[in-house]
Amino acid sequence: MSIIASNFKTNHTRKSTALFINEVNEYLKKENILSEVYVFPTATSLDFFETEANFIVGTQNAYATASGSFTGEIGTVQLDEFEIKTILIGHSERRHILGETQDLIAQKYEFYKNLGYKIIYCIGEPLEVKNQGIEKTLEYIYEQFVGIDTNYENLILAYEPVWAIGTGVTATNDDIKNVHNAIKEKINKPLLYGGSVKVENVREICQIPNVDGALIGTASWKVEDFIQIIENTKDL
Numbered sequence: 237m238s239i240i241a242s243n244f245k246t247n248h249t250r251k252s253t254a255l256f257i258n259e260v261n262e263y264l265k266k267e268n269i270l271s272e273v274y275v276f277p278t279a280t281s282l283d284f285f286e287t288e289a290n291f292i293v294g295t296q297n298a299y300a301t302a303s304g305s306f307t308g309e310i311g312t313v314q315l316d317e318f319e320i321k322t323i324l325i326g327h328s329e330r331r332h333i334l335g336e337t338q339d340l341i342a343q344k345y346e347f348y349k350n351l352g353y354k355i356i357y358c359i360g361e362p363l364e365v366k367n368q369g370i371e372k373t374l375e376y377i378y379e380q381f382v383g384i385d386t387n388y389e390n391l392i393l394a395y396e397p398v399w400a401i402g403t404g405v406t407a408t409n410d411d412i413k414n415v416h417n418a419i420k421e422k423i424n425k426p427l428l429y430g431g432s433v434k435v436e437n438v439r440e441i442c443q444i445p446n447v448d449g450a451l452i453g454t455a456s457w458k459v460e461d462f463i464q465i466i467e468n469t470k471d472l
């Protein structure tokens with residue numbers, strides 16, 4: 237059974253998010269789809285959405301706090317209002333653009349783990365590391381597990397090579413296979429692939445051994461494409 241997740245990043249409004257979620261929910265209900273489906277809207281579009289049990293709305297980010305003085309951040313008081321219990325942690329845009337360190341990420345992970353959140357934890361190497369070969373790549377990836385309890389029961393991993401994110405350049409099946417096999421050998425958790433997954437290649441990618449689903453940005457933002465992505469993987 238595939239896990240299919242859409243990360244809206246900084247896209248969609250409250251209104252278009254609600255329409256998107258409603259449409260996906262209707263499709264899942266009508267077609268009796270069993271895949272596990274996630275949507276991560278912007279913080280401003282979070283709300284209480286009544287969805288099918290296999291359709292979960294999560295937050296792209298939150299600070300390791302209930303509330304307090306953390307300008308620009310949200311905490312569990314805001315998430316609880318909408319019964320949100322799922323969070324993305326370690327996304328490469330937060331690491332590389334927003335400057336989140338491994339220490340901060342591990343702190344956040346521990347906080348949300350202790351509250352029982354489902355965590356989609358992202359890892360992945362930049363191009364200059366990939367170019368140094370698989371050993372260096374794995375070394376880099378394993379450093380992103382420092383301070384992370386990989387035995388946590390509500391953990392899903394997402395391997396997202398930085399050079400493949402939003403570039404249109406998907407990792408080759410061999411790249412994906414090699415990294416996924418190596419990670420799975422160490423950590424036996426559901427492992428998604430992310431990085432230029434598209435309607436056309438999602439099925440092939442999800443059929444690679446040790447790929448349990450996909451975390452998708454750009455190609456998931458049109459609701460008809462996201463539904464097609466779920467459709468293309470519903471029997472895997």
Ligand SMILES: O=C[C@H](O)COP(=O)(O)O
Nearest residue numbers: 243401402431432453454
């Ligand atoms: O969270 C999603 C990933 O960053 C992938 O983004 P992308 O599908 O636009 O490459």
